Amino acid sequence: MSVLISGSIALDHVKTPHDEHENLLGGSASYAAIAASFFSPVNLVGIVGHDFPQPHIDLFKSRSVDLGGVEFSDGATFRWSGEYFTDMNTRETLDVALNVLEAWQPVIPEAFKSSRVVLLANAHPENQHAVLDQVGDAPLFTIADTMDLWITIARDRLLALLKRVDLLVINDSEAKQLMDTTNLIAAGRRLCEMGPTYVIIKKGEHGALLFGPHRFFASPAYPLHQVYDPTGAGDSFVGSIAGYLCGLGKDTFAFDDLANAVARGTIIAGYTCESFSTHRLEKLSPDEFETRLGEFRDFTRFA
């Protein structure tokens, strides 16, 4: 009853107008795994280098994240460095060092191949295909996240991936770019026609849209009057969705399950923005989560 999460594990250097931190736990799979661990045990697939700090490893282990699919390499861990400006909505990537990620070939342990839900967190589409090749038809539900870089340099492989997953998660500008339209609703519907049964378009501070067969769901973001570091908000959003679905313990998922998952992901993504890296998530209690989920229901209800 575990969720398999593959993707990048990084050491981040993040600068905001208020603060700056180095060697932070980062990467799509790291955020997704910590988020998913609120709802389900996690089987993590990725690669780190000799410089990966022990406290990050201890954090994963403390949250029932099985590292059996993480390759510990002699090289250096993937590093990302970025800066946010006054409005926290624009960021600049200052430096990217792929390091061990460059030649990485994901290898799925046998014990991981029975994972019920598989999340292909943001990574090169070739790596995402490689994971699907190894798990075969075993998973109940497969999810892929992506980013603008892959639309630009690996469009055909990304389009091929869409035919192999049940849910695509993509942000608003990427959805418009991939479907060549300026209308998000049209983009979501067209993406559904490209293969996935469900499509979620992430809109940051404006929430998310879920498209499915003859159904639609729109969620606002959780209202935050101050954002400390939005890095990983999208990754923890999709990680929560994968973990929540897996934790339901169902044999099939209905549209309403997906909508409920989006609401959970929205709450977790909001918490992610309240501190650097996964720091706020690490301290998040089930009671705090449930309280905010209840508030969120209230924030969106009308008669």
Added chain:
Amino acid sequence: MSVLISGSIALDHVKTPHDEHENLLGGSASYAAIAASFFSPVNLVGIVGHDFPQPHIDLFKSRSVDLGGVEFSDGATFRWSGEYFTDMNTRETLDVALNVLEAWQPVIPEAFKSSRVVLLANAHPENQHAVLDQVGDAPLFTIADTMDLWITIARDRLLALLKRVDLLVINDSEAKQLMDTTNLIAAGRRLCEMGPTYVIIKKGEHGALLFGPHRFFASPAYPLHQVYDPTGAGDSFVGSIAGYLCGLGKDTFAFDDLANAVARGTIIAGYTCESFSTHRLEKLSPDEFETRLGEFRDFTRFA
């Protein structure tokens, strides 16, 4: 039991990538009045010139819009001309001729002074103050809309207006501009501290946020896969809110009434975008409206 709506009545010339029309019924008060008329009789306050087409007058009359507060001047009607580009989210104002609007001093007929709800649709803050001066303490609830131009050229008078109204409706970029912050949640809360009990921030395709005493509500936009002409969407949104509240026939309004009003305004604003001017609203049936409102509930529900 009527809603008083004051503001501009215009003749618009609108160009989109698909089509172009002249002498369209436009202006903040026109859109707001047609929208409000779905929910309540309307007392309209504005000014038109000798060139104002009879069919537009007939339209108002057919929708229980009382024109007793509309001055029919010998001059030329206020004219606005604008063009939308491919993405329908950016527009350029090509020409503005204030004409009769330039020297207009709103005069509220005695019979209008007992209107239960007053909407000061987008206009110069001096005109909005002038309406409030004449209605005094009679209205149950007062609402003001505004635009970036007034923040720039009449900021002090706009800030003074905030202390006199129950609800401010403002769009996202204007809210950030007026409160000098890049965080919309912070902007909404600060605007509430400037005077109004309630603040609604309009976000176009991303919906709207409602702030009130210790309460918050977020609504997505109604999903449209094609936008034909978004002119007046914001005006019809706020007109619907005013009309809906008035139509409730209550002596006081609670936060939930405001949230329900936002949902109605969202539906009407969506219909406004489906054709030029108020053309789609003119053909909108109560059944169509209720069907879409029901869909909208479904689009935003989670467990």
